[in-house]
Amino acid sequence: MINKKKNTKKDDTSNSTVIKVMLLGFLGGNMIYAVIAFLTGDMQYIPEVLLKTGTCLIIHIILLLGVTALEIFENRNWRIKNRVGTDLGSEYKTLKCSAFYYMIYICTFLFTLMLIAFLYLWYRDERETLIESYQNGGLTTGIVYMIFMYLVSIYCFFRYTCQKVFYTEHFIYHVSFFKKETVTWSQIQTIKYCYKKKKQKFVFTTYDHKTITLRSDILYDGWADFEEYVLDMADIYEIAIN
Incomplete structure (x- = not known):
């Protein structure tokens, strides 16, 4: 936990x-x-x-x-x-290396x-x-x-x-050199949290079995804020955290 x-x-x-x-x-x-x-x-x-x-x-x-x-x-x-579809005044946050x-x-x-x-x-x-x-x-x-x-x-x-992650109260957008991944919080079915030797990892799984993996050893800058944000979104959208 x-x-x-x-x-x-x-x-x-x-x-x-x-x-x-x-x-x-x-x-x-x-x-x-x-x-x-x-x-x-x-x-x-x-x-x-x-x-x-x-x-x-x-x-x-x-x-x-x-x-x-x-x-x-x-x-x-x-x-x-992403201005359309988000609450007025909603700002995104950034997660990077x-x-x-x-x-x-x-x-x-x-x-x-x-x-x-x-x-x-x-x-x-x-x-x-x-x-x-x-x-x-x-x-x-x-x-x-x-x-x-x-x-x-x-x-x-x-x-x-x-690699960077942009996230708001509606979705997560993960971009790297080779691919871009977007998932809304409402699409996430489960969140798997792994902790090993001071390295954390979140694995987001959607209802259609799509996964997004984010690791603290790569995306260190802003990780603590993101970790807290994930907990808040899990409460709001009633997402199970394993």
């Missing part, structure tokens, strides 16, 4: 937060490099490193702003399409900056040595790490960050 409780903790992550963290990382990283360059007497490379890392930063920010614009457009369309998975993108971004800066300086000072090292497999480890981090980022995107 699950007990009703009021949630006072809010874990909200947005693309603007990610951009701010990347900006701080960009500024902090370049300041550290500038100090090291000053101490070692390599001040002439600071503008070039700043230009390269700044270019990568701008590209990532543009991509994140594009994602933000798409999310705003999606949310606006969601409100318009934990901020942890956004940090993976930031780590990948920072590792990319570091690798580009390192290779650029090496290529500028010792071009032949860099080419020879590449041909002899000396860069294999770094390339493997880079590929691994990008694969992890891609996995996290499809598995976690592209």
Whole structure:
């Protein structure tokens, strides 16, 4: 059984937060490099490193702003399409992944900056040595790490960050990269609640045997509010919770 409780903790992550963290990382990283360059007497490379890392930063920010614009457009369309049939003034709530998975993108971004800066300086000072090292497999480890981090980022995107749940007092709308699922509370026959090692899971089963599964380890941000909301809707619509 699950007990009703009021949630006072809010874990909200947005693309603007990610951009701010990347900006701080960009500024902090370049300041550290500038100090090291000053101490070692390599001040002439600071503008070039700043230009390269700044270019990568701008590209990532543009991509994140594009994602933000798409999310705003999606949310606006969601409100318009579902205005009819809902009570006047009814608002939907959102359930999404934990901020942890956004940090993976930031780590990948920072590792990319570091690798580009390192290779650029090496290529500028010792071009032949860099080419020879590449041909002899000396860069294999770094390339493997880079590929691994990008694969992890891609996995996290499809598995976690592209999944969202919009819910109101009338229905649940679950969207991911591959599918979209919608079910009204009145269509739900049973709700199965599973709890294992601090991981919760709701399985909603409709009268026509359609199921929607939502997991707290994926949709962490807003889960406590959603859990309480499900209990309230189960009371209103007299849905059995197992």
